[in-house]
Amino acid sequence: MIRRLLTLALLISLSGCTGVDYLSSFRTDLTQRPFDEMPAIASFDVDALSEQYPGEPAYYFDFEQTLEHVFLIPESDRWIYVEDIRRQYVILDADEETFTTFRVNLAPRERLDGIMLRSTSPSGEVLTYSEDDLIREVDDGRVVYKFAYPAVERGTVIEESFRTNRELAKDYTPPLYIDAPLQLYVPVKNFAFQYVFPTNWALKIKQVGPRQIPPYELDRNSYDGRTVVTFKGRDLAGFPDEPYSPFFKEIASYLEMQVTEIANPYFPGDKPLYETEKSWEELTKRYGEYAFDRGRRFREVEEQAQSLARGLESDSAKVASIVSWIQNNIEVGGDADDLASVMRERKGNSLLQTSLAQAMLAEVGLDADFIIIHPANEGYFDRSFISGTQFTTPAVRVKSADRQYVVFPFVEGLPITYIPEFYQGADAIVIRPEGGAEFIQVPTQDAESYAVDEDYAVEIDEDGIIRVEETKTLRGIAAYELRxxxxxxxxxxxxxxxxxxxxxxxxxxxxxxxxxQALDAYGQPLAFVLRYTIPDLVTVTPEEVIFRTGGLLSPASLSAFETKVTERQLPIRIYYDRITNKSIRISYPESWTLATELEDTAEQTRFGSVRGIYLMGEGEITAEQQIVLKESRASPTAYGALLQLTGSQSRLYVPTLVFTIDR
Incomplete structure (x- = not known):
């Protein structure tokens, strides 16, 4: 939500049209370099890099991104936003498509302004490609350029440089909010980010943690009338894919910035051409004007709400009836600008659909608030960074006598009891007609809402052939996402x-x-029944039988997510309580006798608990296992305690069962 004191059309009309092109003379050399101007790559040993960075698909020698506002007003009528990217890396895994192909998705109004692609094989063969070699596609109205490098192998060096730009128009303003990662998913030797803007603009940088801002340099002297924000990093670690980890922006380095004011170049000291809200109260008032002054007393809204709630006594039934009606009958999209239009056209954006839900729920007597959420994947919530970009997802909070609901009426099929992982416990701001700025936290959900039940019937015959029927029952957001x-x-x-x-x-x-089972029954548990045969996990000898359990007797099927304690890099983050129950019945020939001792077990750590109960009968083993994980935060050094519950160190983990054969 941004306040403009002059319309873009007026701004353009006031600009001088002198016929002189100031563009090239005013642009810095940072965004005018030749595309083949790249740093020389020092000699390297691909085997040594693979050993140093095991499992990484690539290694960047250099990564550089420059963003520049070429703001020529009032000397000219042009304002161009330029992005220049240059990167050089070596392929460590030729099967990873992300690095063996080139792809750039252009934003609306963005155009490609030049490109150079180059590959150098381990034998020294150099191939260079230009825009003519790219495949150009239009995907959902946006232009996409793609290219697949031919004959790529481990050790191939890829060099890419390209430039795009976007220009001011009567109905378009170049972006004034920037969210730039300062760390990649793979390791980088040299990293540089530069942001160039006019010196008389005001810029605010968001904290990435309490009193934490990434170290940057501010240069107001190199280019007359322009300021350059620069971040440089060296030997940056990648961001690994590890289980039970925080989201990228919760721990990785990034620069989130916003231009908060553009001074008036025509009348210095007068009201600025552009400025953002200066307080949360001002921002929520703007949201409130949008959310609450949109034909809310339209008769059809009231009548529809009353019709949907008629005959329903409980708050939960009313919430479910109204929210599911919106989800099933109102499409996301269209150009409606009030609730009357949404009802007529059966289309509306997420904000208007949320406004409609809040209006209907309030109409039937429920305590319903319009809220906007700052999800966990957006990182730290900085209250000094007053920007609507911190709150991205609208929702309705409904307070009833027995519980609190947070519902998303624009998400088709999402039951009222489901709150996605990155919203649970997140900060949110309440939007009210009278204004004000109230911050709340989205509630977390109980573990039973997300419980997973696993049931196994395993039959082993005389020849060691295994026949399995397993049923997995999912609940909560996992069931919804699979559906x-x-x-x-x-x-x-x-x-x-x-x-x-x-x-x-x-x-x-x-x-x-x-x-x-129950694939279309949103809100109900979702069950998968799997049947299959395994011929090669049991070894039968004249004296004994060895059954490799292959993950069956592991802590609730979670051992596949294990990584070595010594390799753990990221902090541990479990966002909500979760329970997995596992029931196992293994039947085998009565002439076999179980030699492996299975003892009941229970263990508890800071992250939760595990429990295993075993019953042995003639030709049968019955096992009941449970793992409970609690909402947690911990450093990487605590990963061993988590593996005591979830990995091969767990007491529930039994890799092999041995039987003797009675003759």
Missing amino acids: KSFEDLSDEEKEEEVRELLTYNEGQIEDFEYEV
Whole structure:
């Protein structure tokens, strides 16, 4: 929400049209360098890099990004926003498509202003490519350029430099909010970010933690009338994919900035051409004007709300009825600008759909607030950085006698009891007609709401062939996300997705089949029944039988997420309590006798607890396992305590069962 004191059309009309092109003379050399002007790459040993950075698909020698506002007003009528990116890296894993292909998605009004791509093979062959070699596509109204490097192998060096720009128009302003990562997902030797803007603009930089701002340099002298914000990093670690980790912006380095004021170049000292809100009260007032002054007393809104709540006594039934009606009947999109239009056209943006839900819920007597959430994946909430960009997701908070709901009426099929992971416990701001700035926290959900039940019937015959029927029952957001993903998948893709649920991480799976239960019953548990045969996990000798359990007797099928304690890099973050229950029945020939001792076990650490109960009968083992993880934050050094619950160090982990054979 931004306040402008002159319209863009007026701004353009006031600008001088002298016929003189100030663009090239005013632009800094940072965004005018030749595309092949790249740092020389020092000699390197690809084997040494792979050993130093195990599992990494690539290693950047250099990464440089420059953003520049070429603001020529009032000398000219032009304001151009230029982005210049230059990067050089070596391929460590030629199967990782992210680094063996080039892709750039252009934003609306953005155009490609030049490009150079170059690959150098380990044998020294150099190939250079230009814009003519790219594939140009239009995806959902946006232009995409793509290119696949031919004959890429481990040790190939890729060099890419390209430039884009966006220009001021009567209906378009170049971006004044910047969110730039200062760390990549793979390691970088040299990293540089530069942001160039007129010196008489005001800039605010967001804190990434309490009193924490990434170290940057401010240069007001190198370019007359312009300021350069620069960040430089060296030997930056990548951001690994590790289980139970925070989101990128919670711990990684980034610069989030916003131009807060553009001085009036025509009348210095007068009201600025552009400025953002100066207080949260001012910002919420703007949101309130949008959310609450949009035809809310439109008769159809009132009548529809009363109709949906008629005959329903409980608050939860009323909430479910109204929210599901909006989700099922109002599409996200369109150009409606008030609730009357939303009701007529059955289309509206997320803010208006949330406004409609709040209006309907209030109409039937519920205590409903319009809120906007700052999700965890957006990092630290800096109260001194007054910007609507910190609050991205609208929702309605409903307070009833028995519980508090946070609902998302624009998310099709999302039950009223589901709160996605990155919203639980997040900061939010309440928007009210009378204004004010009240900050709240989104509630977290109880572990039972997300409980996973796993049931296994395992039969081993005399020849060691294993036949398995396993049922996985999912609840909460996991069930919702799987249901949504299935909507757009082919039968082959569905089977591939279901195979990811298989417990067994060893052995050859044969005769696989599955069925899905309650696929369309959003709000109900979702069950997958998997049936298959494994011929190669049991070794039968004349004296004994060795059964490699292949993940069956592991802590609730979570051992696949294990990483070595010594390799853990990221802090531990478990966002909400979760429970997994595992029930196992193993039947085997009565002539076999279990030699492996299975003892009941229980263990508790700072992260939760595990419990295992075992019953042995003639030709049968029954096991009941449970793992409970608690909402937690911890340093990487505590990962060993987590593995005591979730990994191969857990007391629930039994890799092998040995049987003797009675003759």
